[in-house]
Amino acid sequence: MLSHPSPATTPAPRRERRKQARPGELIDAALELFVSKGFAATRVEAVAQKAGVSKGTLFLYFATKEELFKAVVRHAIVGRFAEWNAEFDSFPGSTADMVRYAMRSWWDQVGNTRASGISKLIMSEASNFPEIATFYDQEVIRPGNALIGRIIQRGIDRGEFRCVDVHYAVYSVLSAMMFLAMWKHSFGPCMPAAEKLDPDAYLHHVADVIIRGLQRTEGASA
Amino acid sequence: MLSHPSPATTPAPRRERRKQARPGELIDAALELFVSKGFAATRVEAVAQKAGVSKGTLFLYFATKEELFKAVVRHAIVGRFAEWNAEFDSFPGSTADMVRYAMRSWWDQVGNTRASGISKLIMSEASNFPEIATFYDQEVIRPGNALIGRIIQRGIDRGEFRCVDVHYAVYSVLSAMMFLAMWKHSFGPCMPAAEKLDPDAYLHHVADVIIRGLQRTEGASA
Amino acid sequence: MLSHPSPATTPAPRRERRKQARPGELIDAALELFVSKGFAATRVEAVAQKAGVSKGTLFLYFATKEELFKAVVRHAIVGRFAEWNAEFDSFPGSTADMVRYAMRSWWDQVGNTRASGISKLIMSEASNFPEIATFYDQEVIRPGNALIGRIIQRGIDRGEFRCVDVHYAVYSVLSAMMFLAMWKHSFGPCMPAAEKLDPDAYLHHVADVIIRGLQRTEGASA
Amino acid sequence: MLSHPSPATTPAPRRERRKQARPGELIDAALELFVSKGFAATRVEAVAQKAGVSKGTLFLYFATKEELFKAVVRHAIVGRFAEWNAEFDSFPGSTADMVRYAMRSWWDQVGNTRASGISKLIMSEASNFPEIATFYDQEVIRPGNALIGRIIQRGIDRGEFRCVDVHYAVYSVLSAMMFLAMWKHSFGPCMPAAEKLDPDAYLHHVADVIIRGLQRTEGASA
DNA sequence: AATGAATGAGTATTCATTCAT
């Protein structure tokens, strides 16, 4: 705001970068930072820098830091559920295999992806952004729940699984996956190599327990 | 695991002349705020106010906001493990009952307490406070893991459980509890009443699946 | 004093392909915005938009916002004084009529024009742009003063007016006109219709008082 | 926001000032700067510095820059009208003297005071702060108008003044004072000494013209 | 011990200005 005669202010010769600077790159950068540092502790400047653009450019695409946050969440919710539901309808094998397949699928396509950070992010920030939590619940949690529920119901219908309360049985599977996602983005990075939780082995063993726990048996009681 | 003199969970019944505003009250207030808003988004002034003291007083007891944070975490970790280990050594019933008892115990004494927020807090802030994450791992995760591990091992030793890989089987139990704690402090508060997850039913059903999944059976295959 | 090709005061009837978006349109747009919002609070983008061109184009014509400001002021000062001076030299009627005529002329050709905003603008920004204030003083104030001064002197010379101190008597006329210009661009727009100051009536009555105040009389004392 | 282990950040030992830092000092400083630079071009930091406090302190007393602005305006409107109205009711002399006295009074108590900057400020910012302009109109302009109107009416009632339209005659007086106030804060400071408008002489001569213009006479016509 | 006024480094956001197209 040069409001005075201005004694020849050098206009500063800048440039350097020239690009499409797609909002996508900003969202990617933001996702990573939000996930690891949280919303409040992430500086927009850091996001811009990570995306290789200037602070100003970020605000060209997202009016506020909060808008950026919402965009990050929305972007990560590329509902894979339609696709998964279809796979489910035509799944040929046993329901036990199906549960295993579902968990692996989730891991390969979501859990082991940067997108899994969203789960942690949402859980961490839920009380700061209730509307987003609600949105996430409807767009992700509920459909995910429904999908798992249908799988378990199939097991029951086909006589493979016990007559469990589907509503709660779902959480056996869900909690296992969510825990892994959380872990990966919280303790994961700061554990010494020796302590690291191996996701594949984790999924294998935990799925095994869950499946046996759901299956029909002759023996076993409380 | 309610660790301070204040006997109730009610918002602190402030007596007239609150001489000696104990750091405990500050820690309680801080815990609640850190859990719901996160470290960065919590203002020390809000903590002080919630504790009924002035901002200046807070700094009398905790040199920095970060020290306050550490104190909150340390304070919540008054390892109940020794006690639990003792209970375990003399537990009379079946290992299945023991698992159920352990999960309920955890819920009654930790999960259903404000202290459970610590889990969420640590997970959320782990990457911002790696040393605390490490500390928490050593003081809480590892002992907890060990305890659960001993229980499962007992089941195996006594022929009640299958010969599972104890190291991973532990996570079946752990993930179920951690998930509940996270949920309670993230989505829990913003779900409509109808959608609310009932912790007791959750624990009951999930424990059931896990126990059956661990138990020896004659039938059941992949 | 409408100084650009655009013949009307209407918001510029933009033709299809506005090739050659003349600087004049930018100056018009800038004048309006500077007058109502002030220099600092006016965004160049708003000026460009109002002129129907892009921000970049504006800088094609004006190196800086400050240059634009100067151009606006300079442009509005196409001294009508030569013309008025000529009219004065050949004015046939009484000096009282002449004063009235001068005030009406000013109103019709300047005051009631968007150009009158310049007065307000300069007064508002004088301390931020002293050189422009000086410039304005020399190009507008002083000539205007001189012109009014000559009129009053004529009245004195012809025995129509008292022997007042011309230097100060001038301000009786000047202040009346400046006040009207300021009012129009400040309170004017935000007064309820009922309160609005009617410029014609204002000029009529105020001119009347001034003229009688300058005229020779037999009675009247302090 | 120290979110990392923090490698011993030097907490910066500052202090230096210790005072009552009354909001009044901030308002004074703000008045001066707003008047000379305008609202937008005034930096809050400059205001704080001029008041001898830190930026943070300013925001301790005024939530936003705009609140500060409003406080400045409100503060300057210490309605002197009650007092003036009283003086008017018991004024012993001629109405001509009264007009002279009123103008001098205004100059001594307002115009020649830092408070006069408010007039300029309001006029300059009226379209950016319409609500304040309205407020000012009601609290200052209207009462001022009424007061002058009563004086003129007195002149008419007592046969000293002609039967002018009081509503407009008021502006003869008002415009003269407002012009002086504006001038003082705009061109005043940037005129060479030789050119300076002498307020006393200005008021004297202009008042003279106005009074004669209002007074009853035997001669004089259009 | 306790307070709360004061501080100033830090951060989101704006906007004049540049430049490849």
Next chain:
DNA sequence: AATGAATGAATACTCATTCAT
């Protein structure tokens, strides 16, 4: 000539931290 994406210096406002009382 004209554009509009990109830039980054500038500025309002926040909040952890200090210190006289």
